[in-house]
Amino acid sequence: MTRRVAVFVYGVLSYAVGFGVLLYLIGFIGKFLVPTSIDGPLQGSLVGAVAVNLGLILAFAVQHSVMARPAFKRWLVRRIPAEAERSTYVLASGLTLIALFALWRPMGGIVWDVQQPAARVALFALFAAGWVTVFGSSFLINHFDLFGLRQVWLCLRGKPYTPLEFKTPGPYSLVRHPLYVGWITAAWATPTMGAAHLAFAVAMTAYILVAIRWEERDLVDALGQDYADYQQRVPMLAPRLRRAKKSQVEGAAA
Numbered sequence: 001m002t003r004r005v006a007v008f009v010y011g012v013l014s015y016a017v018g019f020g021v022l023l024y025l026i027g028f029i030g031k032f033l034v035p036t037s038i039d040g041p042l043q044g045s046l047v048g049a050v051a052v053n054l055g056l057i058l059a060f061a062v063q064h065s066v067m068a069r070p071a072f073k074r075w076l077v078r079r080i081p082a083e084a085e086r087s088t089y090v091l092a093s094g095l096t097l098i099a100l101f102a103l104w105r106p107m108g109g110i111v112w113d114v115q116q117p118a119a120r121v122a123l124f125a126l127f128a129a130g131w132v133t134v135f136g137s138s139f140l141i142n143h144f145d146l147f148g149l150r151q152v153w154l155c156l157r158g159k160p161y162t163p164l165e166f167k168t169p170g171p172y173s174l175v176r177h178p179l180y181v182g183w184i185t186a187a188w189a190t191p192t193m194g195a196a197h198l199a200f201a202v203a204m205t206a207y208i209l210v211a212i213r214w215e216e217r218d219l220v221d222a223l224g225q226d227y228a229d230y231q232q233r234v235p236m237l238a239p240r241l242r243r244a245k246k247s248q249v250e251g252a253a254a
């Protein structure tokens with residue numbers, strides 16, 4: 001029982017760190033409410049700032065991708081309770097992002113600065129829509145499983161873990177990766193884009209495009225033909241406009 005309670009407490013604390021860090025990230029990228037910001041005046045050398053920032057994004061990418069691979073998970077659960085594996089991933093992601101917030105170096109420079117009030121509101125709305133898509137998609141798959149809480153809750157109650165089913169609700173029938181569409185949207189949608197924010201948006205987008213290939217390789221290994229069929233049927237990130245237009249035409253004809 002003590003072990004189960006300890007795993008549960010660890011899972012709850014890891015969730016608090018992971019979720020809190022995600023909320024901070026919204027303010028950090030959006031440049032509001034939190035004490036540090038992705039953009040600001042350059043301090044020190046530009047080359048140094050680029051090197052530090054790219055290093056921080058690389059650290060996030062390596063942590064995220066390595067710890068998500070089945071081989072790493074098998075290695076990890078030989079060392080820690082299996083029920084705590086996802087919480088450890090969430091905690092490590094949170095700590096990597098805390099390091100990013102602490103060490104990030106604003107780089108000055110304005111890439112674009114939209115002044116027109118309606119356009120500013122539209123860009124803020126797009127930024128908010130990106131985050132709603134991130135959180136909404138996590139709930140459609142299973143927010144509490146993705147953040148490790150379901151695993152430690154089942155452990156506390158002495159029940160075995162059951163893997164999530166493959167499902168394609170709502171936006172998953174339009175694109176295969178709505179959560180990543182939300183991330184990319186939130187990274188780019190801003191009325192005022194500074195150089196450091198642009199570097200973040202470019203690097204995160206590039207990383208997501210690479211990470212999707214690895215995630216899909218694992219999904220094909222785990223689900224076989226079901227996922228291969230899904231890949232044929234549904235585009236990766238951009239919904240098929242032609243099919244939407246065709247169905248609109250059919251709707252209008254009817």
Ligand SMILES: C[S@@+](CC[C@H](N)C(=O)[O-])C[C@H]1O[C@@H](n2cnc3c(N)ncnc32)[C@H](O)[C@@H]1O
Nearest residue numbers: 137141165166167168172176177178179180181
């Ligand atoms: C951070 S989530 C991102 C999900 C998806 N790539 C997206 O962008 O919406 C990653 C986890 O979701 C799982 N996953 C991806 N697509 C899924 C689906 N259609 N149904 C259930 N789980 C899925 C992956 O196996 C992985 O463990």
